Amino acid sequence: MMLHDVSWPNDEDLRRGLVTWLDTLPGASWLTVPGQDSNRHRVVVTLLHGNEPSGVKALWHFVQNPPECAVTTHFCLANVKAARYDKPFTTRHFDDKPDMNRCFGKTGEDDSYGVAAEIMARITDLKPEAVVDLHNTSGSSPSFSVSIVDDEKHQQIASLFTERMLCTSVRLGALMEQTTDQSPIVTVECGGAADHAAHEVAQNGLHHFLTAENIFVNHGDFRPLDLLYHPVRVQLKKGLELCYHDRKVDDADLTLPLDIDRHNFGCMAADSMIGWLGEKGLDAMITNDGGGGHPIYALFYEHDGELRLKHASKLFMITTKHHIALSDCLFYMVVD
Numbered sequence: 058m059m060l061h062d063v064s065w066p067n068d069e070d071l072r073r074g075l076v077t078w079l080d081t082l083p084g085a086s087w088l089t090v091p092g093q094d095s096n097r098h099r100v101v102v103t104l105l106h107g108n109e110p111s112g113v114k115a116l117w118h119f120v121q122n123p124p125e126c127a128v129t130t131h132f133c134l135a136n137v138k139a140a141r142y143d144k145p146f147t148t149r150h151f152d153d154k155p156d157m158n159r160c161f162g163k164t165g166e167d168d169s170y171g172v173a174a175e176i177m178a179r180i181t182d183l184k185p186e187a188v189v190d191l192h193n194t195s196g197s198s199p200s201f202s203v204s205i206v207d208d209e210k211h212q213q214i215a216s217l218f219t220e221r222m223l224c225t226s227v228r229l230g231a232l233m234e235q236t237t238d239q240s241p242i243v244t245v246e247c248g249g250a251a252d253h254a255a256h257e258v259a260q261n262g263l264h265h266f267l268t269a270e271n272i273f274v275n276h277g278d279f280r281p282l283d284l285l286y287h288p289v290r291v292q293l294k295k296g297l298e299l300c301y302h303d304r305k306v307d308d309a310d311l312t313l314p315l316d317i318d319r320h321n322f323g324c325m326a327a328d329s330m331i332g333w334l335g336e337k338g339l340d341a342m343i344t345n346d347g348g349g350g351h352p353i354y355a356l357f358y359e360h361d362g363e364l365r366l367k368h369a370s371k372l373f374m375i376t377t378k379h380h381i382a383l384s385d386c387l388f389y390m391v392v393d
């Protein structure tokens with residue numbers, strides 16, 4: 058057993074605070090809260106990434122202000138050990154461990170695969186009517202949701218939290234890739250881990266998710282979603298040099314502006330400058346749209362050493378954290 062049933066925090070835990078409570082947990086944790094209809098279930102997963110605190114901060118808010126849950130509600134805190142390591146909420150995953158949100162539907166030696174499998178076993182067993190997986194982006198960003206299915210159920214879950222939904226074909230081993238018609242699973246990126254607005258997105262969205270009798274009717278809060286299809290994941294090739302600077306850095310294979318994350322979800326015109334390329338030019342970068350399309354040359358061109366957009370595009374999940382940009386990706390994009 059790698060996923061532990063733990064009880065709802067008590068008054069003493071509340072007084073000591075969230076981080077102290079996390080320190081008392083045995084590791085990956087599962088909390089169950091009774092609701093009005095005990096035959097139905099909803100699941101909230103968060104902390105698959107230890108440096109993304111909005112979901113667990115919202116949980117802490119509900120510990121202080123217990124909501125009337127409409128159905129039996131389960132909270133899963135996944136990578137508790139990374140979350141509380143060193144300065145709390147700064148470690149995405151330990152260096153010698155895989156990214157926990159890349160372990161679903163996969164097998165491997167590490168415990169992280171076991172935790173992912175146990176989370177899926179619970180979901181399969183409970184048949185929850187909805188599952189939401191709360192994350193933060195590492196750069197500053199507006200909120201958005203991610204789904205591999207763009208049907209009404211997935212959209213309605215997403216719309217409780219945000220106005221945007223990415224429908225992706227990229228497969229990485231994320232929890233939301235395990236979605237089914239019976240138990241739809243949606244990822245919500247609440248916004249930047251340091252953005253106060255992101256904590257509100259998690260808290261407000263969860264309030265609806267916990268209390269709505271039926272989340273699949275067009276409630277008063279339903280906002281039509283801005284749907285973005287087939288995002289392309291853009292990476293620097295392995296072993297190459299990435300820098301963040303306000304001008305080209307010699308020897309770097311790619312230099313990106315320090316404030317590139319201000320473009321998150323903004324519409325960028327064709328020919329916009331994204332950064333500076335090195336000797337390898339565009340060959341330094343690779344793309345993945347899950348279908349073998351959108352090669353790098355279809356999206357960008359080089360002009361006097363500058364990396365420029367071929368078409369009007371939207372960029373998102375732009376990070377300015379060097380290690381995350383290299384280990385995960387530089388950003389995602391869709392061509393307008």
Ligand SMILES: [Zn+2]
Pocket residue numbers: 105106109158192193
């Ligand atoms: Zn995440």
